[in-house]
Amino acid sequence: MAETRPASAARGDKSMLLAYAVWFFPLGALGIHRFYLGATESAFILLALTVVSSVLNYVGVGPLLGLVVVIWLIVDIFLIPGMVRAANG
Numbered sequence: 166m167a168e169t170r171p172a173s174a175a176r177g178d179k180s181m182l183l184a185y186a187v188w189f190f191p192l193g194a195l196g197i198h199r200f201y202l203g204a205t206e207s208a209f210i211l212l213a214l215t216v217v218s219s220v221l222n223y224v225g226v227g228p229l230l231g232l233v234v235v236i237w238l239i240v241d242i243f244l245i246p247g248m249v250r251a252a253n254g
Contacts, residue, residue: 179253
């Protein structure tokens with residue numbers, strides 16, 4: 166017997182709730198919500214900023230980059246709905 170999937174699952178619909186959940190937990194700073202929604206280029210940039218900020222914390226420059234990451238994450242609160250719509254095409 167063939168397994169049938171709902172039409173939404175066949176299209177690969179992304180869940181806004183899951184995107185916000187991943188954003189909210191520490192994974193947001195790693196850009197995981199952006200990877201989930203298919204925005205891989207910006208996800209890699211956010212991931213790199215977070216890693217570089219963490220490394221540079223030891224020389225005192227990290228907090229500035231950390232602030233950039235925090236601002237980016239705040240802006241993402243408002244961008245996630247549009248990214249979900251774009252991912253769901």
